Amino acid sequence: MKRRGVSELEAIELLRRVLSSRSPHVELGIGDDAAILSVGRQRLVWTVDTSQEDVHFDRRWLSMSEIGERAFEAAVSDLAAMGAEPLGALSALTLPRHVSEREIRELGRGQARAARRTGCPLIGGNISRGNELSITTSALGRAPRPLRRDGARPGDELWLVGPVGLARTGLELLRWGKPLVSAAERRAVAAWRRPKALLVEGRGLVGRARAALDVSDGLGGDAGHLSRASSVAVVVEATALRRALPRSLASAVARVGRDPLEQALAGGEDYALLATGPAKARPAFARCIGRVERGEGVWLEAPDGTRRALGPGFDHLG
Amino acid sequence: MKRRGVSELEAIELLRRVLSSRSPHVELGIGDDAAILSVGRQRLVWTVDTSQEDVHFDRRWLSMSEIGERAFEAAVSDLAAMGAEPLGALSALTLPRHVSEREIRELGRGQARAARRTGCPLIGGNISRGNELSITTSALGRAPRPLRRDGARPGDELWLVGPVGLARTGLELLRWGKPLVSAAERRAVAAWRRPKALLVEGRGLVGRARAALDVSDGLGGDAGHLSRASSVAVVVEATALRRALPRSLASAVARVGRDPLEQALAGGEDYALLATGPAKARPAFARCIGRVERGEGVWLEAPDGTRRALGPGFDHLG
Numbered sequence: 001m002k003r004r005g006v007s008e009l010e011a012i013e014l015l016r017r018v019l020s021s022r023s024p025h026v027e028l029g030i031g032d033d034a035a036i037l038s039v040g041r042q043r044l045v046w047t048v049d050t051s052q053e054d055v056h057f058d059r060r061w062l063s064m065s066e067i068g069e070r071a072f073e074a075a076v077s078d079l080a081a082m083g084a085e086p087l088g089a090l091s092a093l094t095l096p097r098h099v100s101e102r103e104i105r106e107l108g109r110g111q112a113r114a115a116r117r118t119g120c121p122l123i124g125g126n127i128s129r130g131n132e133l134s135i136t137t138s139a140l141g142r143a144p145r146p147l148r149r150d151g152a153r154p155g156d157e158l159w160l161v162g163p164v165g166l167a168r169t170g171l172e173l174l175r176w177g178k179p180l181v182s183a184a185e186r187r188a189v190a191a192w193r194r195p196k197a198l199l200v201e202g203r204g205l206v207g208r209a210r211a212a213l214d215v216s217d218g219l220g221g222d223a224g225h226l227s228r229a230s231s232v233a234v235v236v237e238a239t240a241l242r243r244a245l246p247r248s249l250a251s252a253v254a255r256v257g258r259d260p261l262e263q264a265l266a267g268g269e270d271y272a273l274l275a276t277g278p279a280k281a282r283p284a285f286a287r288c289i290g291r292v293e294r295g296e297g298v299w300l301e302a303p304d305g306t307r308r309a310l311g312p313g314f315d316h317l318g
Numbered sequence: 319m320k321r322r323g324v325s326e327l328e329a330i331e332l333l334r335r336v337l338s339s340r341s342p343h344v345e346l347g348i349g350d351d352a353a354i355l356s357v358g359r360q361r362l363v364w365t366v367d368t369s370q371e372d373v374h375f376d377r378r379w380l381s382m383s384e385i386g387e388r389a390f391e392a393a394v395s396d397l398a399a400m401g402a403e404p405l406g407a408l409s410a411l412t413l414p415r416h417v418s419e420r421e422i423r424e425l426g427r428g429q430a431r432a433a434r435r436t437g438c439p440l441i442g443g444n445i446s447r448g449n450e451l452s453i454t455t456s457a458l459g460r461a462p463r464p465l466r467r468d469g470a471r472p473g474d475e476l477w478l479v480g481p482v483g484l485a486r487t488g489l490e491l492l493r494w495g496k497p498l499v500s501a502a503e504r505r506a507v508a509a510w511r512r513p514k515a516l517l518v519e520g521r522g523l524v525g526r527a528r529a530a531l532d533v534s535d536g537l538g539g540d541a542g543h544l545s546r547a548s549s550v551a552v553v554v555e556a557t558a559l560r561r562a563l564p565r566s567l568a569s570a571v572a573r574v575g576r577d578p579l580e581q582a583l584a585g586g587e588d589y590a591l592l593a594t595g596p597a598k599a600r601p602a603f604a605r606c607i608g609r610v611e612r613g614e615g616v617w618l619e620a621p622d623g624t625r626r627a628l629g630p631g632f633d634h635l636g
Contacts, residue, residue, distance in 0.1 A: 011413060011445045015426040023439040025405050035442040037405055039460060040360045048408040048456055050446045087343050087355055090366040092410075092454045095329060108333040121341040124353040127329045128368045130450055136410045138366055138456040142357060 028148065034078045034139075036146050044087075045141050047078035053133040061174045064103045066193050068110025068135065073197045074216070075137035076118045077271040080202035081214035082148070084141030086120030091137050094130035107135075118197055147205060147212035147275070152230035156210055156276035158290035161201045163246045164219050165253065165260060166191035168267030172256045184251035195271045204283050205275050212275035218268040220310040223298040226274060233295030236265070236310070239303050244287035265300070265310060346466060352396045352457075354464050362405075363459045365396035371451040379492045382421045384511050386428025386453065391515045392534070393455035394436045395589040398520035399532035400466070402459030404438030409455050412448035425453075436515055465523060465530035465593070470548035474528055474594035476608035479519045481564045482537050483571070483578060484509035486585030490574045502569035513589045522601050523593050530593035536586040538628040541616040544592060551613030554583070554628070557621050562605035583618070583628060 027043070028036040034047035051057055051071035062070065072089065079086050091111060095104065115122045120139060170192030173185055180186050198214075205212050211230055215222045219236075227234045242261055250260045276292050290301070298310040345361070346354035352365035369375055369389035380388065390407065397404050409429060413422065433440045438457060488510030491503055498504050516532075523530050529548055533540045537554075545552045560579055568578045594610050608619070616628040 010419070011411070011422050015422065015443070015445075023406065023441070026439055026441050035406065035408065037441075037458070039362070039405060040358060042358050042360055044357070044362075044458075046406075046408060046442075046456075046458065048410045048442070048444050048454070050410045050412060050444050050454070052412060052446050052448045055447050087357060088341065088353065088364075090353065090364060090456060092366045092368045092456075093329075094368060094370060094452065101328070104329050104333065121344055123341070123344050123355075124364075124366070125333070126366050126368050126454075127333075128370050129373050130370045130452065132448055132450060134412065134448065134452070136366070136368070136444075136454040138364075138408060138410075140355070140362075140364065140458070 034082050043143055043146060045079060045082040045084040045143050045146050047075060048136060048138040049075040049078065050134060050136045062193060064106035065110035068107040069114045069194060071135040071137055072111050072114035073195050074271065075139045076120050076199065077197040077214045079139050079141040080197045080199045081212050081273055082143055082146045083202050083206040083212065084143035084146060085203065086118055086139060086141045088121045088123045089115065089137055089139045091122055091125040091135060093125065093127045094132065094134040095127060096131055096133055097129065099133065118199055145206050147209055149211055149213045149226055149229035152211040152226055152232050152276040152292045154232055154292055154294045156292040157279050157282060157288045158234060158236065158292060159209065159275040159277065159282060159286035160244050160272060160289045161275065161286045162198050162272035163191060163270050164215055164272040165249050165264035165267040166246060167195060167269040169249065169252045169256060169263055176256065182251060184248035185255060187248045188252040191270050195269060197271055198273050201273060201285055204285065208281040208283055209275035209277040212273055215270065215272040215274050216268045218266045219274065220265040220298060222268065222274055227296060227298050233293040234290065234298045235293055235301050236290040236299065237301050241289040244289050352400050361461055361464060363397060363400040363402040363461050363464050365393060366454060366456040367393040367396065368452060368454045380511060382424035383428035386425040387432045387512060389453040389455055390429045390432035391513050392589065393457045394438050394517065395515040395532045397457050397459040398515045398517045399530050399591055400461055400464045401520050401524040401530065402461035402464060403521065404436055404457060404459045406439050406441045407433065407455055407457045409440055409443040409453060411443065411445045412450065412452040413445060414449055414451055417451065436517055463524050465527055467529055467531045467544055467547035469529040470544055470550050470594040470610045471528055472550055472610055472612045474610040475597050475600060475606045476552060476554065476610060477527065477593040477595065477600060477604035478562050478590060478607045479593065479604045480516050480590035481509060481588050482533055482590040483567050483582035483585040484564060485513060485587040487567065487570045487574060487581055494574065500569060502566035503573060505566045506570040509588055513587060515589055516591050519591060519603055522603065526599040526601055527593035527595040530591055533588065533590040533592050534586045536584045537592065538583040538616060540586065540592055541628065545614060545616050551611040552608065552616045553611055553619050554608040554616065555619050559607040562607050
């Protein structure tokens with residue numbers, strides 16, 4: 001259920017218009033991290049996510065095992081964002097002819113490692129030939145009280161769970177191609193190579209948060225999804241966000257010549273969680289980075305109270 | 319959960335060895351048309367299937383709407399084979415840059431048409447960029463008593479539900495490129511372009527059949543899957559199969575210079591169902607085309623009782 005770039009958004013809009021999701025079982029269709037189905041007394045959350053060579057990953061910087069692990073964690077992150085317990089996953093692989101037996105085995109080992117870590121067994125799939133390596137993972141979970149994007153209310157705090165900006169910094173360090181000289185830089189690269197779906201934290205938000213989603217498109221962009229789904233204004237407080245950022249980010253980001261705050265707003269592939277809820281309900285693992293107000297849009301508020309708009313799909317790299 | 323060609327089979331074997339599907343919810347993992355999950359009192363069947371340009375379809379012979387419809391029906395056919403009632407589907411699209419807005423809309427309309435026909439709402443998905451058009455559809459259903467591949471017993475009849483061989487004939491007529499001169503030829507092309515998942519028939523097999531699967535790899539190849547999963551010999555009776563073939567097949571196949579029987583054994587994309595069960599339980603819509611015996615392998619039995627083996631992945635076109 002990830003949206004990447006404006007053309008993808010347009011394509012989703014086109015498809016939303018021709019598709020009808022009316023059904024007695026469908027509680028929530030296109031537009032959240034995952035769909036919600038009611039089946040008997042169960043509420044299921046269900047997602048699909050594609051990792052495509054040269055779009056979502058580059059084989060120069062990832063082993064086959066990391067590619068498998070990363071694709072799996074990215075899909076399971078949608079379940080985390082809904083506060084769900086994973087039931088299982090299916091994986092559809094497209095394998096180019098040049099991929100060797102050893103590489104296929106490595107890819108599977110990476111998927112299996114993520115499956116064990118997340119407690120989400122990989123229970124089947126499909127393999128087909130193609131010219132580009134791609135991994136589509138569908139993950140299913142159950143959630144008695146799923147967290148949606150559309151529940152944020154004016155007066156809520158804005159919560160960040162997990163690091164944000166590190167993974168993007170790691171990718172830039174790899175693109176730069178210089179040897180990694182500090183623990184912070186190695187941590188940034190590891191954050192990009194081996195992100196972890198925040199399942200425990202996602203379930204810990206249930207009963208506390210009013211809305212949640214995972215940060216895959218960048219904190220700025222995903223705050224925009226939250227704002228539109230809930231019809232509210234989202235205010236990111238610069239000082240609070242800066243305080244919430246991991247210490248390693250400031251150190252690692254210096255080398256790529258960026259400001260940690262901008263990097264955090266643009267970065268997404270750490271698969272952090274963004275949530276909103278009443279101040280008194282905030283769990284210990286969540287940092288308050290702003291607030292929800294009446295209105296619309298996403299705003300970055302400076303210490304002096306001035307604001308600038310963060311547009312949809314905000315990305316300072318353009 | 320389709321297997322296509324020997325290399326895909328090998329890849330599945332490699333992955334099966336590194337993946338573990340042990341989980342309290344997983345009743346059946348890799349190796350059937352769909353996985354089976356037990357969640358509370360519900361039994362869910364779940365599949366994923368990829369349609370890839372130049373592997374599973376050719377845009378010269380299909381409109382975008384037909385591509386969408388076909389990919390959807392192929393995935394839902396796995397639910398039909400398990401005797402399941404569809405709950406919904408997710409679709410992951412990989413769209414090359416040259417695909418226009420109009421074409422995306424057409425693709426979605428084709429998916430929506432199949433969703434309406436099958437009663438399986440398309441409730442979400444994922445869109446990403448790539449150089450090859452591909453559609454991965456995950457379909458979820460519920461089945462209190464799912465039909466599996468591993469239940470066939472010696473003494474069972476072998477049942478065919480739906481046409482087989484027509485779709486392959488249609489594809490060959492298109493490849494040939496001559497104008498279609500008869501209703502039978504047009505029917506064959508329609509069978510390939512717009513296959514229909516046999517959901518009603520699949521549910522009608524529940525309580526009657528002991529095993530079932532859909533015919534996607536060719537009747538011969540899929541009988542092999544049934545034989546291996548159930549550890550039995552499958553005997554296809556040539557006379558009975560010939561009698562069960564649609565009349566239009568004999569007429570359409572003449573133009574491509576093949577024998578209808580061989581075409582039926584090699585053809586798969588009609589998405590017919592193959593099942594086994596006791597003679598007295600056979601529903602009116604199923605044709606008996608052979609029997610299940612102790613032993614192994616798939617055998618074609620001539621009227622004089624002589625047999626020849628149909629190997630795994632049997633395909634007379636090589």
